[in-house]
Amino acid sequence: MAINTPAELYLDLLKRCLTNTxxxxxxxxxxxxxxxxxxxxxxxxxxxxxxxIPLARxxxxxxxxxxxxxxxxxxxxIETGVWRGGAAIFMRAVLKAYSVTDxxxxxxxxxxxxxxxxxxxxxxxxxxQSGPVIQKAYKNLAVGxxxxxxxxxxxxxxxxxxxxxxxxxxxxxxxxxIGALSLMRLDGDFYESTRDSLNSLxxxxxxxxxxxxxxxxxxxxxxxxxxxxxxRSERNIEDPLIAVDSRCSYWRRAS
Amino acid sequence: xDTPARMYLDLLKRSLTNTxxxxxxxxxxxxxxxxxxxxxxxxxxxxxxxxxxxxxxxxxxxIESILRNQVPxxxIEAGVWRGGASIFMRGxxxxxGVTDxxxxxxxxxxxxxxxxxxxxxxxxxxQSGPVMQKLYHNLAASLQDVQRNFAAYGLxxxxxxxxxxxxxxxxxxxxTGPLSLIRLDGDFYESTRDSLNALxxxxxxxxxxxxxxxxxxxxxxxxxxxxxxRAERQIAxxxxxxxxxxxxWQRTGTPAQ
Numbered sequence: 175m176a177i178n179t180p181a182e183l184y185l186d187l188l189k190r191c192l193t194n195t196x197x198x199x200x201x202x203x204x205x206x207x208x209x210x211x212x213x214x215x216x217x218x219x220x221x222x223x224x225x226x227i228p229l230a231r232x233x234x235x236x237x238x239x240x241x242x243x244x245x246x247x248x249x250x251x252i253e254t255g256v257w258r259g260g261a262a263i264f265m266r267a268v269l270k271a272y273s274v275t276d277x278x279x280x281x282x283x284x285x286x287x288x289x290x291x292x293x294x295x296x297x298x299x300x301x302x303q304s305g306p307v308i309q310k311a312y313k314n315l316a317v318g319x320x321x322x323x324x325x326x327x328x329x330x331x332x333x334x335x336x337x338x339x340x341x342x343x344x345x346x347x348x349x350x351x352i353g354a355l356s357l358m359r360l361d362g363d364f365y366e367s368t369r370d371s372l373n374s375l376x377x378x379x380x381x382x383x384x385x386x387x388x389x390x391x392x393x394x395x396x397x398x399x400x401x402x403x404x405x406r407s408e409r410n411i412e413d414p415l416i417a418v419d420s421r422c423s424y425w426r427r428a429s
Numbered sequence: 430x431d432t433p434a435r436m437y438l439d440l441l442k443r444s445l446t447n448t449x450x451x452x453x454x455x456x457x458x459x460x461x462x463x464x465x466x467x468x469x470x471x472x473x474x475x476x477x478x479x480x481x482x483x484x485x486x487x488x489x490x491x492i493e494s495i496l497r498n499q500v501p502x503x504x505i506e507a508g509v510w511r512g513g514a515s516i517f518m519r520g521x522x523x524x525x526g527v528t529d530x531x532x533x534x535x536x537x538x539x540x541x542x543x544x545x546x547x548x549x550x551x552x553x554x555x556q557s558g559p560v561m562q563k564l565y566h567n568l569a570a571s572l573q574d575v576q577r578n579f580a581a582y583g584l585x586x587x588x589x590x591x592x593x594x595x596x597x598x599x600x601x602x603x604x605t606g607p608l609s610l611i612r613l614d615g616d617f618y619e620s621t622r623d624s625l626n627a628l629x630x631x632x633x634x635x636x637x638x639x640x641x642x643x644x645x646x647x648x649x650x651x652x653x654x655x656x657x658x659r660a661e662r663q664i665a666x667x668x669x670x671x672x673x674x675x676x677x678w679q680r681t682g683t684p685a686q
Binding site for chain 2: 177179180181183184186187188191196197222267270271328329330
């Protein structure tokens with residue numbers, strides 16, 4: 175991608191700042207799983223990084239938002255599962271760089287980390303969630319709301335175009351006062367988080383809007399794929415699911 | 430007004446100075462504490478510059494004035510440390526789509542020279558002392574490190590030229606062409622004098638000269654070098670303060686009365 179305009183220069187620098195990739199190369203998502211996990215912990219969790227998603231996913235988000243603006247697809251933007259806030263900060267920054275003042279960014283999270291999956295229904299998820307990697311190395315992916323707000327503020331993006339929804343998705347999303355959506359980015363990792371988000375939010379997604387599934391290919395520790403496949407099948411959604419990288423996928427709602 | 434260009438330059442400034450999550454050391458703090466803070470905040474971090482935000486804003490204001498008034502010439506920094514201020518200059522040109530001006534980065538890339546102990550006792554003492562040698566590593570950053578830093582920000586290209594060596598050897602014959610901005614950050618008397626002698630005549634009318642260390646009287650004779658040069662050349666353009674140490678003037682071509 176050629177980077178020429180001031181907005182592109184800004185967003186490129188922002189991605190690198192958020193992901194600690196100015197001086198270090200990002201962990202290789204297609205590396206051996208154990209090595210990738212360990213590399214992610216040292217590169218993102220133990221640094222000032224505010225996001226641990228690959229640069230390709232930032233590029234994809236930027237493209238999706240650009241398309242919705244170009245095509246005048248109405249609606250706010252939401253991320254469900256924000257960790258330290260990086261991807262949501264980036265959404266707010268894209269709006270700001272393109273002087274968009276009539277769309278909000280919603281950041282939904284427990285701000286207490288991952289929920290405990292039911293071990294009978296979701297044995298793999300329950301095992302991983304209670305295991306040492308998630309609990310010790312990733313600190314259950316828990317980041318307090320204050321810290322996330324501090325990160326938004328550090329990048330000059332904490333303003334009234336950003337809204338926070340604190341709580342479990344099944345409690346907050348159904349009644350969240352969100353109108354139409356143009357982009358929904360689901361990064362809740364687990365089956366139920368993904369299903370709860372889809373159930374609550376998909377009907378608010380405008381035609382021409384995008385839904386991004388961060389964890390669709392995380393088959394070694396989540397049932398995210400199953401949640402998505404079941405939802406698409408129940409709703410007869412045939413819009414093509416497109417891979418962003420070997421784990422993240424998205425589709426554009428055509429009808 | 431938050432234009433994308435301003436957003437880019439603001440984030441670049443913060444990133445270069447390690448001030449996205451931390452505030453910058455207070456230059457008007459007690460000298461010892463400020464020196465220690467700078468070592469922790471800049472030298473021992475990924476920071477690529479240790480100059481204050483006010484100085485970045487000053488660089489930006491100067492370049493915007495140069496572009497607005499079409500003052501001809503390239504930009505040079507003499508004394509670049511890890512490259513931050515020069516990277517910022519290149520970033521300003523890039524974000525404004527300027528392709529016909531170069532950024533010149535002049536440095537020994539081996540750290541500060543040794544001042545003559547008889548002529549410059551204060552400088553010699555500080556340069557050989559533990560703060561400069563141990564804490565600041567004699568302000569040495571290699572050409573390779575500096576180029577890596579330019580590349581990290583996507584700003585290493587053929588609009589950037591490097592001049593490696595002592596100023597007195599490299600600057601007089603450097604093919605810089607006319608200059609619109611000269612930023613002197615060589616700290617010491619001789620570095621400052623050598624830079625002024627070699628470069629000032631190339632500065633276009635309407636261009637700017639920034640003296641980073643003019644107020645560093647506790648350990649340099651930079652002020653003396655500048656005052657003597659201005660007196661010899663009868664330069665009456667007002668010397669304007671950026672913060673408690675950095676100063677600049679705009680060359681108007683008006684001789685002293």
